[in-house]
Amino acid sequence: MSGVRSGVLSGxxxxxxxxxxxxxxxxxxxxxxxxxxGSKLFRQCQSCHQVGPKxxxxxxxxxxxIFGRRAGTLEGFRYSDAMEQAxxxxxxxxxxxxxxxxxxxxxxxxxxxxxxxxxxxxxxxTALVAFIRQHSPGPSNIPETPPTAPVHASAGDPDLxxxxxxxxxxxxxxxYLSSECVTCHQASGEDKGIPSITSWPARRFVTxxxxxxxxxxxxxxxxSVAASLTDEEIASLAVYFETLE
Numbered sequence: 723m724s725g726v727r728s729g730v731l732s733g734x735x736x737x738x739x740x741x742x743x744x745x746x747x748x749x750x751x752x753x754x755x756x757x758x759x760g761s762k763l764f765r766q767c768q769s770c771h772q773v774g775p776k777x778x779x780x781x782x783x784x785x786x787x788i789f790g791r792r793a794g795t796l797e798g799f800r801y802s803d804a805m806e807q808a809x810x811x812x813x814x815x816x817x818x819x820x821x822x823x824x825x826x827x828x829x830x831x832x833x834x835x836x837x838x839x840x841x842x843x844x845x846x847x848t849a850l851v852a853f854i855r856q857h858s859p860g861p862s863n864i865p866e867t868p869p870t871a872p873v874h875a876s877a878g879d880p881d882l883x884x885x886x887x888x889x890x891x892x893x894x895x896x897x898y899l900s901s902e903c904v905t906c907h908q909a910s911g912e913d914k915g916i917p918s919i920t921s922w923p924a925r926r927f928v929t930x931x932x933x934x935x936x937x938x939x940x941x942x943x944x945x946s947v948a949a950s951l952t953d954e955e956i957a958s959l960a961v962y963f964e965t966l967e
Contacts, residue, residue: 756848756849756852756853757849757852757853757855757856758853759846759849759853760849760850760851760852760853760854761853763841763846763849763850763853764850764853764854767838767850769781770782770836771783771784771785772784772785773785773786773854773857774786774857777857779798779799782799782836783796783799783801784796785854785857786857786858787857787858788815788820788854788857788858789815789816789817789820789855789858790814790815790816790858790906791814791815792809792812792813792814792815793805793806793808793809793813793814793815793819793831794806794807794808794809794810794813795809795912802833802834802835803833804831804832804833804834804835805831805834805835808831813831817851817855820851820854821844821847821848821851824840824841824847824850824851825840825841825842825847826840827840879929879930879933879938879939880929880932880933880936880938882928882929882932886928886932886953887925887928887929889928889953889954889957890957890961891924891954891956891957891958891959891960891961891962892954892958892961893958893961893962893965895955895958896955896958896959896960896961896962896963897962899951899955899958899959899962900959900962900963902947903919903959903963907919907920908920909966911966911967919963920963920966920967921963921964921966921967922960922963922964923964924957924960924961924964925960927956927959927960927963927964928956928957928960931948931951931956931959931960932948932956934947934948934949935948935949935951
């Protein structure tokens with residue numbers, strides 16, 4: 723049952739992502755050609771940055787999962803004060819932010835240690851960003867998709883009946899189901915562009931998931947994920963995430 727559930731969630735998430743992307747992305751062939759061109763351009767970045775399964779920090783941080791991440795927050799790398807400040811000021815790496823930084827690093831983040839004159843050709847920047855984007859799986863790399871709504875109450879959320887709010891979830895099963903959630907939300911509770919869902923009151927968590935399921939909230943990915951879950955599974959996720967700090 724657990725394996726089936728994981729497969730269903732992965733499939734639905736994939737479908738949701740495809741829907742979210744459908745209106746704005748070029749054909750598969752065009753994307754492949756763009757990423758291939760970006761791969762060649764990335765060679766000039768390789769002396770400082772790595773991507774892929776074996777990527778490690780070098781002179782610069784590795785670039786896996788950079789989409790949706792707040793600037794200057796990747797653990798294990800010592801950023802410049804300027805980059806950390808940029809993150810604290812709200813810089814989150816999405817397509818536009820990366821393209822701007824690649825075009826003019828010191829002009830975008832004044833004081834950055836990155837020594838690169840910048841890519842002046844817009845087509846080159848688009849290709850390079852497309853290549854880097856391939857190494858950021860999950861909806862966190864889709865700037866077109868709005869983030870999950872925060873924990874505070876929304877006037878648009880439905881009032882759930884007590885028999886749903888009082889379902890006793892299984893935290894162990896919730897932990898298993900959470901493997902899909904933490905591909906985007908940080909289990910540590912850290913906000914890297916996608917809001918934290920740890921330590922939420924369980925009843926609030928249940929209310930929010932049901933708000934997505936009943937389409938009272940807009941995020942298409944979360945709507946699809948919530949629609950794939952039973953009431954008991956939502957309760958299990960809620961009680962598991964409530965225990966995380």
